[in-house]
Amino acid sequence: MNEIQVMESKEKAHGCKCEECILKNLIFNYVPDEDSYILCNVKREQSFKKGEIIVKQNSPIVDFFYIKSGIVKLSKVTESKRNHIISIAKPHDYTSLLTVFHGKNYAYTMTAIEYTEICIFPLNLIIDLVMRHGSFGIGLLKKSSKTADDIIDRFIQNNSRNLRGRIAMTLLDFSFNIYKSHIYELPVSRKEIAELIGMTTENVIRILSEFRKEKIIKINGKEIEIVDFERLKMISDRG
Amino acid sequence: MNEIQVMESKEKAHGCKCEECILKNLIFNYVPDEDSYILCNVKREQSFKKGEIIVKQNSPIVDFFYIKSGIVKLSKVTESKRNHIISIAKPHDYTSLLTVFHGKNYAYTMTAIEYTEICIFPLNLIIDLVMRHGSFGIGLLKKSSKTADDIIDRFIQNNSRNLRGRIAMTLLDFSFNIYKSHIYELPVSRKEIAELIGMTTENVIRILSEFRKEKIIKINGKEIEIVDFERLKMISDRG
């Protein structure tokens, strides 16, 4: 109890109240009080409704984002005008890690796909903090390389599967990594799933219907219930 | 002349002799002499013949690699035993940037696909340097996020093209970014190209033959000459 009280008072003093905040913990662990105090006071929190754009591809980079709650998609339009979803990010991800340190403009559009709360820090301050506290830099490097590796891995996994395998993989991903439940509300349209795994909308719909007919899942609009987990896993693995 | 002499003496003193070394420059710019001295003295250089493995997927991470000369492929075997080439890296790339900061084991196998010289640093030392000199951390973060963004971009570009477009893109990539010439010796087999752009070996061969018959390129074994640059570009863009 004593420890908790100490933490609480410390948090109050810093203006950062979220206990599970990885960024905050990263800062607290390595950065002296006076610095984390500045950071916590400067940060602003902003909430976004489902569908709202948090930041647009090609707009100048000024801020560093941290997802406090909700779900966010990172997407990108190519020269050929096609839209691609790079990843679906969840709470405690730093969606800004890619690009922000080397680019002038955001490479990806960030959109809330559920009600989302974002913590926003001026990038300058983050950079300044890394400058003065190398260990914080190590922390960011760790997160950064993990984020990149995960995204690359998803691409490889996706590309080595046929369409049924991709859909199965996606449904399992939502179930395991996002909602931690066998029944959930899809936060994206069939079209967005298509953009995420690189296939046509028609085929996404068709294969979801197949899975329904094969009694692997139940569908009710956007609600998905995984009924035959084993088979779905098999399709994801073999497919 | 005077300046060059100064540089030379400084380089001698540090045991790092490569003028174009980005890593060295990064260190020199931000790290005091005594530290860069340690790093340069500890580093070892190693050369690899075409085909030799530099480091294997899943082996424990101990070193940080920097490509001094040559060309290297990063590849990964998935659970389904399929081999995927993630990227082709050239001199002055830090191929280690992905994974090394967060993982226990290398996520990718590094193989020399031409005679290659690698500078090898104990990762601990790099981390220690970031700890003590935040600006060096910023430098690595920049390189790291750039590397990741480039790889992700290549995946997106690749996935939004048909097979002819992918081959065209690859041939142009070798021409522009690696060999800076319209005529070059392919450093990889048709099978490896297939693993790089996610298609079958037969189709790689077939489409190369098509391009030859359509007089877009000339083929002589591994030697490729781009004859009709415009058409190749068009196929890469539209395809």
Place this chain on the structure above:
DNA sequence: ATCAAGGAATGATTTTTATCATAAAACCAT
């Protein structure tokens, strides 16, 4: 020099996936 093994090449065939067409259902703004 010879043989085995892998790489390159090409055709025929099958499978997979995209495209086109149409319609019902859900959603939104007035």
Place this chain on the structure above:
DNA sequence: ATGGTTTTATGATAAAAATCATTCCTTGAT
């Protein structure tokens, strides 16, 4: 509520790509 738009749905067809089969050509090891 109503009309318009987007999303979901399904079928038919065309196009793209993988697979299978066979041959030739290189290359490296003995």
